[in-house]
Every structure is written in structure tokens, then in C-alpha cells.
Amino acid sequence: MAKELTSRSENYSQWYQDLVIKADLAENSAVRGCMVIKPYGYAIWEKMQAQLDKMFKETGHVNAYFPLFIPKSFFSKEASHVEGFAKECAVVTHYRLKHDDETGEIIVDPEAKLEEELIIRPTSETIIWNTYRNWIHSYRDLPLLINQWANVVRWEMRTRLFLRTAEFLWQEGHTAHATMQEAIEETEKIINVYASFAENFMALPVIKGIKSANERFAGAIETYSIEALMQDGKALQSGTSHFLGQNFAKAFDVTFSNKEGKEEYVWATSWGVSTRLMGALVMAHSDDKGLVLPPKLAPVQVVIVPIYQKNEQLAVISAKVDEIIAKLKAKGITVKYDDGDNKKPGWKFAEYELKGVPVRLAMGPRDLENGTVEIARRDTLQKSVVQIEGIENYIENLLDDIQSNIFNKAFEFRKQNTIKVDTYDEFKEALKKGGFIYAHWDGTSETEEKIKAETKATIRCLPLEFEEEEGVCIYSGKPSKRRVIFALAY
Amino acid sequence: MAKELTSRSENYSQWYQDLVIKADLAENSAVRGCMVIKPYGYAIWEKMQAQLDKMFKETGHVNAYFPLFIPKSFFSKEASHVEGFAKECAVVTHYRLKHDDETGEIIVDPEAKLEEELIIRPTSETIIWNTYRNWIHSYRDLPLLINQWANVVRWEMRTRLFLRTAEFLWQEGHTAHATMQEAIEETEKIINVYASFAENFMALPVIKGIKSANERFAGAIETYSIEALMQDGKALQSGTSHFLGQNFAKAFDVTFSNKEGKEEYVWATSWGVSTRLMGALVMAHSDDKGLVLPPKLAPVQVVIVPIYQKNEQLAVISAKVDEIIAKLKAKGITVKYDDGDNKKPGWKFAEYELKGVPVRLAMGPRDLENGTVEIARRDTLQKSVVQIEGIENYIENLLDDIQSNIFNKAFEFRKQNTIKVDTYDEFKEALKKGGFIYAHWDGTSETEEKIKAETKATIRCLPLEFEEEEGVCIYSGKPSKRRVIFALAY
Numbered sequence: 006m007a008k009e010l011t012s013r014s015e016n017y018s019q020w021y022q023d024l025v026i027k028a029d030l031a032e033n034s035a036v037r038g039c040m041v042i043k044p045y046g047y048a049i050w051e052k053m054q055a056q057l058d059k060m061f062k063e064t065g066h067v068n069a070y071f072p073l074f075i076p077k078s079f080f081s082k083e084a085s086h087v088e089g090f091a092k093e094c095a096v097v098t099h100y101r102l103k104h105d106d107e108t109g110e111i112i113v114d115p116e117a118k119l120e121e122e123l124i125i126r127p128t129s130e131t132i133i134w135n136t137y138r139n140w141i142h143s144y145r146d147l148p149l150l151i152n153q154w155a156n157v158v159r160w161e162m163r164t165r166l167f168l169r170t171a172e173f174l175w176q177e178g179h180t181a182h183a184t185m186q187e188a189i190e191e192t193e194k195i196i197n198v199y200a201s202f203a204e205n206f207m208a209l210p211v212i213k214g215i216k217s218a219n220e221r222f223a224g225a226i227e228t229y230s231i232e233a234l235m236q237d238g239k240a241l242q243s244g245t246s247h248f249l250g251q252n253f254a255k256a257f258d259v260t261f262s263n264k265e266g267k268e269e270y271v272w273a274t275s276w277g278v279s280t281r282l283m284g285a286l287v288m289a290h291s292d293d294k295g296l297v298l299p300p301k302l303a304p305v306q307v308v309i310v311p312i313y314q315k316n317e318q319l320a321v322i323s324a325k326v327d328e329i330i331a332k333l334k335a336k337g338i339t340v341k342y343d344d345g346d347n348k349k350p351g352w353k354f355a356e357y358e359l360k361g362v363p364v365r366l367a368m369g370p371r372d373l374e375n376g377t378v379e380i381a382r383r384d385t386l387q388k389s390v391v392q393i394e395g396i397e398n399y400i401e402n403l404l405d406d407i408q409s410n411i412f413n414k415a416f417e418f419r420k421q422n423t424i425k426v427d428t429y430d431e432f433k434e435a436l437k438k439g440g441f442i443y444a445h446w447d448g449t450s451e452t453e454e455k456i457k458a459e460t461k462a463t464i465r466c467l468p469l470e471f472e473e474e475e476g477v478c479i480y481s482g483k484p485s486k487r488r489v490i491f492a493l494a495y
Numbered sequence: 496m497a498k499e500l501t502s503r504s505e506n507y508s509q510w511y512q513d514l515v516i517k518a519d520l521a522e523n524s525a526v527r528g529c530m531v532i533k534p535y536g537y538a539i540w541e542k543m544q545a546q547l548d549k550m551f552k553e554t555g556h557v558n559a560y561f562p563l564f565i566p567k568s569f570f571s572k573e574a575s576h577v578e579g580f581a582k583e584c585a586v587v588t589h590y591r592l593k594h595d596d597e598t599g600e601i602i603v604d605p606e607a608k609l610e611e612e613l614i615i616r617p618t619s620e621t622i623i624w625n626t627y628r629n630w631i632h633s634y635r636d637l638p639l640l641i642n643q644w645a646n647v648v649r650w651e652m653r654t655r656l657f658l659r660t661a662e663f664l665w666q667e668g669h670t671a672h673a674t675m676q677e678a679i680e681e682t683e684k685i686i687n688v689y690a691s692f693a694e695n696f697m698a699l700p701v702i703k704g705i706k707s708a709n710e711r712f713a714g715a716i717e718t719y720s721i722e723a724l725m726q727d728g729k730a731l732q733s734g735t736s737h738f739l740g741q742n743f744a745k746a747f748d749v750t751f752s753n754k755e756g757k758e759e760y761v762w763a764t765s766w767g768v769s770t771r772l773m774g775a776l777v778m779a780h781s782d783d784k785g786l787v788l789p790p791k792l793a794p795v796q797v798v799i800v801p802i803y804q805k806n807e808q809l810a811v812i813s814a815k816v817d818e819i820i821a822k823l824k825a826k827g828i829t830v831k832y833d834d835g836d837n838k839k840p841g842w843k844f845a846e847y848e849l850k851g852v853p854v855r856l857a858m859g860p861r862d863l864e865n866g867t868v869e870i871a872r873r874d875t876l877q878k879s880v881v882q883i884e885g886i887e888n889y890i891e892n893l894l895d896d897i898q899s900n901i902f903n904k905a906f907e908f909r910k911q912n913t914i915k916v917d918t919y920d921e922f923k924e925a926l927k928k929g930g931f932i933y934a935h936w937d938g939t940s941e942t943e944e945k946i947k948a949e950t951k952a953t954i955r956c957l958p959l960e961f962e963e964e965e966g967v968c969i970y971s972g973k974p975s976k977r978r979v980i981f982a983l984a985y
Binding site for chain 1: 524525526529530531532533534537538540541557558559560561562563564565566567569570571577581582583584585586587588589590591592593600601603612613614615622625626635641645646648650662664837
């Protein structure tokens, strides 16, 4: 094989790291904790962005752009917000470099110190709500439904490509509403958009739910999330939507006059998904041979490799391949023809398996004679020989089938790795295997913290879909009316 | 009128500032020199981005993403580069905030000082070429044709919305080549892409040329630019493409083994356009009533306003309008129907003129009877009454006509404001009126600097299209073989 991967069973974490790097998705940069997103990885992210952006616009949102910098004083205005983010901020203190007169080296000019330090945005609620104050006067100015695509910085100490990096790319929606009800509806609308994107495009089954107080966004009244299960049995929070109440409106004095002419504070939501989704995509579906990409997000959906010994053969094969390419492109399918002569077919096969190209066609002289082509699907690695006649319809259906199959496989995996437990012993036993654990909880932060301290497991969410059920907390034995989901998490 | 603008003749600079703010394109933020790009402005930028991105991809480029931060030591590796950017850098020195034990206030944690300061990228040559070192080994790895869409920061002291801001959005292409010739071809290919975008989409006639040494990018061997003329007679540099030679390859030790197996330094280009184009778009075409947007970049191409007194009338008009909207949308035309009842038609007319919507339809009860609609075009402000039958074809042609007309008007304006001068007195006289001034120059930086010091005029470029012509430098009287373009510039 072209580039050897660590296997998942040997070391899942190392497998992930190897795969991200060897499949050319991203790599660590010279700057601590910051990644370089390489063209192949970025092409997947662009597909995610395009689809999400379309979904945001279809639900009435528009894009805008707010400053990278947040004055330190803004940051401090919402108490729990600063508490949540102050420990991991990149701080700009100076605005000029100069030559050191003595050494001749480039140094920070001590005379160019900012009066007030600027924080690189870890999230933009504060600068945006400070701006909204001037945009909102009357109920007629509401709702504001604004999204921004941007980079953000959180100075994490332990970083992993895509999953946790000091700088990452994301979108952050920030909406303003006249009523609490409308803001809550927006929060829920967006978590549904995220779930629909994850399931229909990433082929990633997710559970929608509400976070416990401990796991809530700093400054939110309620945080909704989508939670996905990775192949190692750990959960990955894949998107969050926050109902912020009037917290930021109060911190930044954003009021509006309602229909009765009375001044009220504005209601807020914020919501985001990030390049972390790239990590989820990789970890949910890929295997020991490399990436397995859902066709809807694959930068190349079909790769065609010619098999030949003589150049005359290549010319004939290429002529036939050109016809196939034209038919596939007419269907909107992305095709790459790799007729490069410096690698052997076997090397190419391994390379495109590593890159997760959903469908591979191979065509040799015998195929040409028979009017056939060999098709290999990446998800199952199955091969079959198919007539060239009508190949475009065959592949169109095959891509749909692969998309569904990848989802179904992940769905089945989640099913197999979801368990209900009723005692703390069962709980600890279940954690060894991993997966989603449905258990009763007494609703207190205290219990949640103790369980976390003892087992590292956290409450992923209180699922939106649930059945009321009498039970007792696995830890405290106190009464509980519903199960919540625990898991080890990224 | 809805919002009064300063007129261009009264105060061009104030007119621009008023217009950007009142048309909801952008505003100054609470952070010095940083702007908020508002949804309407951002929608135009998105259209620019989408078209440019398409053109880059059609010419073989791919996107990627590199870190926001550049270690100070990287910055210093290319001597003229750091010289050009050190004076206007945002510098990150710390990575944590904390509560001050005494005052309880949020302060920068002095214990969280970075070992090496990080510069917010003002441009990414250094971090990218440091990365390319690991990506390039053999001639088979070349060319690398990579672009990135990103935010950058240059701590400018005097800022103006879109034209010069501390943070701005842009794209920066960074390509790597095996030969000098190929790198120069790339540099020229891109300046042609930029010119084609400016002329065919922004309706902005531009002159392609080469910068004099004084105006060259810090670290480049040769800088190509496109130069446009604004309505006040000042030039605006609207895009640059740099041939970097082997400067960055040498600074970051990026070599490749060529076909003969010999190690050589890699050849580089870089090129960018930014949100500055938004400023060019506004200043080139707009008038005292507001924006004039070329249809290809207008977020809304057609607005429809109903004229009615009774609600029954509105219902009948709206039914007819719905038919028109469906036909326009089928043509790919973006339409907005403004049937809001809290503003009068006259207010709406003024508002959409301010926003630069290319075509306005107004329909009242009499139009309905006659099967007609009133059409007003934004560029000429002409009105006409047109049959509804076949309206979609009429408007499709009209939008094309408006796009051409806006270009032609700007082209004619440039023609009227371009002059050849042969003496320094003529030159100074011509500068009073502004415009592009073609004059002989002796080719020395010394002369260029003296002219700049005395008149503020700079050499915009040595146009790529020119005729050899014997002459003498307007300043030094020394012999010259070609004219260059001087102007006052933004």
C-alpha cells in the first residue's frame, strides 16, 4: 500500500492522526496548536460550507462580518461568558515591530502598546451584541437573523487536528428576537438544520438534545446539541445552538420598543458548527484502508484508472473513458481520470482508497473488448463488472446507495453501542465498552460532577425525544423521571 | 428622500462615507480601524467571491487554509518583506486573562506570556513558504497552485471603510513553480483574471501594468497591478499579482530536484484582491442618489413595488406580480417584492435607489388594466411603461444593457480624464483636474520620489500595453522611451 496506516484496533487515536495527515486533509503547522488545512481537506470543508450556507439562507438567514478583535472590556461584560473563555485567549497587546538599535533584531516596539488589549474572538457574542445595540430600536427591526463564517481562536493546551485546535474555522449565527418564544423556536430550528445536515450529507446519525447546566455554553440559558458516536465508542458533540435569553441584551443594553411602545430587552440565540465536523466525518466512517467519504461531500466522487501495457492501448481506453466522463459530468457527478504514467494501478487503487473516493472504475483492454468496466465501491470494497452501456445511471444510483449505506452502517453501529443501565455498577461496566449509555440521573450538577470525576463520563444530552419513565438516579438513588445519555466524549 | 447623502461635488469623501453607511454596506466598529460588513454589503462581497473563486478554479487553482498567526522569527527571514510590514502589525504576546486578585478586574495574566510573539498575518508568504518546504521535494510536486480566502490585519493609522481598514477580507494566491518562466506566466495569467473580473463583473475598466520599484510589494521582483479611475479623478489600485522570484524559497530553504536530479530553489508568485474592491465598486459608479450596482453583482436585481390605495387592489396586483416573479426567477433573475405597508411608494423608490437595485418595477391599478408595468432603471434613472407580456425577456435584456452601460460610462469617464503631458508645468496643471496622466519618466526612484514629494502624485504603473516613443522625463529632462501613468491615488 502507498502509505501505511496504524489500524483502528491497534491504536484508534494514532489511526485518526495518521489518516488525517496521510489522506492530505490537514497537518500541524509551525504555530503551536494551529493546523494547516490542506487542499483535499479544504475541498471537503467547502462542500460542507456550501450546503450549510444554503440551508441557512433557506431558513431566512443572511451573512455579515464582524471584527476579529474584541476589546477586553467587552469581554468582561457578561460574567459567566468571560468566566468560560478567559483562560484560553490570544491577547494582542502591541501594534508595531521595530529593529532593536543594539542587536539589529526585530522586536516588539515597546512604545506601540495598545491602550486596551484586544482579544482574538473565541466567539463573537460580545462584539456582535455591542453592534446590535445600534441596529435595533423598534420591533420592526426584529428579528435579525445573521450568520458569519469566520476563524476563531481558543488557546487550548492539548490540541488534535480538527477536533481541538487553537485556531479553527466555523460559522456562528447570532439572532435577535422580540419574544422569548420566537428565540426558542429559532434555537430549535437550527438544531434541526444541523441534524438534517449531519444525517443527510455527512451520513452521520445524531441525537438532538439539551445540555445539562455543566455542559452549557458560557452565557446561555439553554444549549441544544447534536451528539454523534464515533467508532471507538466516544461521543462527539457536533454542533450547538444556544438560547441566550436576555443575557447579552442586558450586558450590552440592547432594547427595542415593542408594538405598545414599551422598551424591552431583546432575546438572543447563537449557534455554530466548525471544522470539528471534519473530525467527526473521518472518525465515524473511515476504516483501516483510509477515508470513507459520503458521496455528497466527496470532492471527487468517481475516479477512473486505465489498465494498460502499451501506449496504443492507453489511447483507445482514454477515448472510451472520455465518453464515460462526459456522461457522468452531464449528471453532475465529479470525476477524475488518473492516467498518470508514473504510478502503477495498484498504487493508485490504494491511494484513492486512502482518499475515500466513493467509486473507482478500472478499464483494461479486455473490458474494452467486452464493453464493460470494473467498478469498486469504497464503502464495502466490493467489486463488480458492469456494462458501459447505461453506466451513468448505474453510477448515479450507486452513489445514492453508498450514501445510504454509510449512514445505515453508522446507525447500526450506534444501535449496537447504545445501552440502558439501571445501576452504577452496570454503568461502569458499560463504560468499558463505550457507546451511548441511557441512565437515570437526579438532575443535579453535583451528581454529574462526581460521576465525571470517578469515570470521566459526562452527560452528552437530555435527548429531545424521550419517554417519561419512573426510575432512580444510578449514582444518588434519588427519583428521576427520564433517562439522559452518558458517554465518554471528545 | 429617505436618507440624505452629501453630494459628490460638495464633498466627495463625505459622499463616499455617507453612502457606505446609509446604503447599509458597512460601518465602523468599536475596534479602532476595524469595520463591520453589514448583510447588504456582505451579499455583494459574496457575489464577488463566488465569481472570483470560479475563475481561480477554472485556471487550475485549489483552496486551502493556513494559520492566522505568524511567528515573529518567520517574519524576519525575508529582509525587505519585514521592512514593508513590521510597522503595522498586530502582535499577540499573551494567551490568558485572569481576575486581578486586588481589584477583581479581568487582566492579562502576566504568567501567560508567549515565548515567541505571534504576528496576526498581514499577508501569508512567510508561513506558507515555511509550509511548502515540506510539500515540495521533486519537480513532480510542482506547480502548487493554492489560494486562500482569509482575513488579514495591517495596523493602518488612517482608515476608511473598505479602502483601508486594520482588518480586511481578501484572497491570497501563493503558487510554486519549477521555472522562472512558468512563474512569470502565472503572475500574468492572474492579472488577466483580475482585469477580466473587474471589467466584466464590476463594470470597472482597468489598466494592467507593472509597478515601479517604489510601489512594489515588499519581497517581490515584479508587481503587476490593475488600476482603476474613481469619479474624483483619483486612481485606485484594485488588485496585485507579484512575481516573487526565488526570494521566499531562499528565505525558507524550499528546493526541489529537477528532472536532471539537481536541487534548485522554487519560483514563487503571490496575488490578491480584497474587500477594497467594494470601495472601488461604490466610488466608480454611484451617484448623488446612492449606489449604482452592476446587475451581475447586485444582491437584488429587480425590485417590485405595488401602488395601491385599498387592500383589495393590493391583492389583485400581488397576484399579477407573483406571475411576473415566477417568470423572472425562471430566468435566474433575483427579485424582491416589497409589499410592506409601513412605507409609502415614494420612500421605497428612494430607498432602492440608495441601495442601487438595477431595475425597479412599479405596478398600480391602471397598469393592471392596461397590462403594463412601469420600469425604472437605476443607472440612467429613465422610466418607461412596458407590456407585461414578455416582460421577462425585456428585463433580461435590460439587465445586460445596464451592465454594459455602467461599464461604458466609466470607460468614457476615464477617457475624458486621461491626458498626455510633456512638461512638468503641464503635469502640475493636469493634476488639479485629476485623472490618469501619461508622461515620460527617466526610470529612477529618485525622480519618482521627488515628484511625489512635490505633487503627491505617484506612478500607478507602466502599462502592459504601450507604444515605444522617444521623449524626455518631465522632471529630469533625461531621455525616456515610453510613457508611464501618474495619478493621485487612494
